[in-house]
Amino acid sequence: MEFNFKGKKALVTGGGSGLGRECALLFAKSGADVLIADLLPERCEKVAAEVRALGVESIAYPVDVTNYDQVAAMYKKIVDEWGTVDFVVNSAGVCLTEELTTQKLSDINLSIDVNIKGTIYSCREALAIMRPKKFGKIVNMSSIAAKSCLGGFSVYSATKAAVLAATASLGREAALDNVTVNCICPGIIKTSMWEEILDQLAGSDPAKRDEVWKEWTKGIPNGKPQDPIDIAYMTIFLCTEEARYITSQNIGVDGGYTF
Numbered sequence: 613m614e615f616n617f618k619g620k621k622a623l624v625t626g627g628g629s630g631l632g633r634e635c636a637l638l639f640a641k642s643g644a645d646v647l648i649a650d651l652l653p654e655r656c657e658k659v660a661a662e663v664r665a666l667g668v669e670s671i672a673y674p675v676d677v678t679n680y681d682q683v684a685a686m687y688k689k690i691v692d693e694w695g696t697v698d699f700v701v702n703s704a705g706v707c708l709t710e711e712l713t714t715q716k717l718s719d720i721n722l723s724i725d726v727n728i729k730g731t732i733y734s735c736r737e738a739l740a741i742m743r744p745k746k747f748g749k750i751v752n753m754s755s756i757a758a759k760s761c762l763g764g765f766s767v768y769s770a771t772k773a774a775v776l777a778a779t780a781s782l783g784r785e786a787a788l789d790n791v792t793v794n795c796i797c798p799g800i801i802k803t804s805m806w807e808e809i810l811d812q813l814a815g816s817d818p819a820k821r822d823e824v825w826k827e828w829t830k831g832i833p834n835g836k837p838q839d840p841i842d843i844a845y846m847t848i849f850l851c852t853e854e855a856r857y858i859t860s861q862n863i864g865v866d867g868g869y870t871f
C-alpha cells in the first residue's frame with residue numbers, strides 16, 4: 613500500500629514503542645512529518661531518529677499523557693513548529709492485569725488515567741485545532757478487550773470500552789467539520805506491552821511464558837497473532853481521503869477474534 617501524505621503533520625502518542633512506533637514509521641514512509649510523543653524520552657529520540665532517516669521531519673516530545681497541561685503544551689509545540697496537526701494517533705496505553713479484589717488501587721488509577729484520560733485530553737486538544745480548520749483525522753487505540761472482557765482484565769477492558777464510546781461520540785461531534793474520529797481494536801501483538809502481560813501472567817520462566825502465549829493465541833480464528841504493521845496499515849488507511857465516510861467506528865484488526 614502506498615499513501616501520499618507529503619506536507620501533512622502527524623502526532624503519535626505512545627510513538628516510542630510497538631503499535632505507535634509502527635504507525636509513525638508508516639506515516640513517515642508516506643511523506644508526513646511526525647511528532648513522537650512518549651513517556652520515555654529515550655524512546656522518543658530513538659523513533660524520531662528512525663523517522664528522520666526516512667527523509668521527513670520529526671520532533672521527539674517526552675510527555676505524560678495523564679497530565680493535561682503537558683498534553684496542551686505538546687499541541688502548542690506542534691502548532692508553533694509546524695503550523696498545525698492533521699493526523700493524531702492515540703496509542704499510549706498500559707495493560708495491568710489482575711483480579712479486581714487483589715488489584716492495587718494505584719494500578720487501577722494508572723490504567724484509567726493513561727488509557728481514558730490520556731486519550732480524551734489528547735482528543736480535546738486535537739479537535740480544538742482540527743475543527744476550525746475543517747480537516748483532521750484521529751485514530752484511537754481501543755482493544756479486543758473492550759469486547760471480549762475476560763476475567764482478570766476488568767479495568768483494562770473498561771478503559772478500552774471507554775475509548776470506544778468516546779470515539780463514537782467525538783466522531784459525531786466533529787462530523788460536520790470534516791474531522792473523522794475512529795478507533796482500532798487490535799487483537800494480540802507481541803509488543804513490549806504483551807511481554808509485560810506475560811510477566812504478569814507467567815513470570816520469567818520461558819516455558820511457562822511460551823505456554824501462556826500459545827494458550828492466548830490459539831483462539832485467534834486465522835491462527836496468527838498480528839504484527840504491528842497490520843495495525844499501522846488500518847491506521848494510515850483511516851487517515852486517507854478514501855476513508856472520508858468512516859467516522860465514529862471501532863474496527864477490529866484481530867484475525868476474526870471479535871466481531
Ligand SMILES: NC(=O)c1ccc[n+]([C@@H]2O[C@H](COP(=O)([O-])OP(=O)(O)OC[C@H]3O[C@@H](n4cnc5c(N)ncnc54)[C@H](O)[C@@H]3O)[C@@H](O)[C@H]2O)c1
Binds near residue numbers: 629800
Ligand atoms: N499489543 C497488543 O496486543 C494490543 C492489543 C490491543 C490493544 N493494544 C493497545 O495499543 C496501544 C499500543 O500498545 P503497544 O502494544 O504498542 O504497547 P507498548 O507498550 O509497546 O507501547 C505503549 C507506549 O505507551 C507509552 N506510554 C505509557 N504510558 C504513557 C503515558 N502516561 N504518557 C505517554 N506515553 C505513555 C509507553 O512508554 C510505550 O512506549 C495501547 O493503547 C494498547 O492498549 C495493544
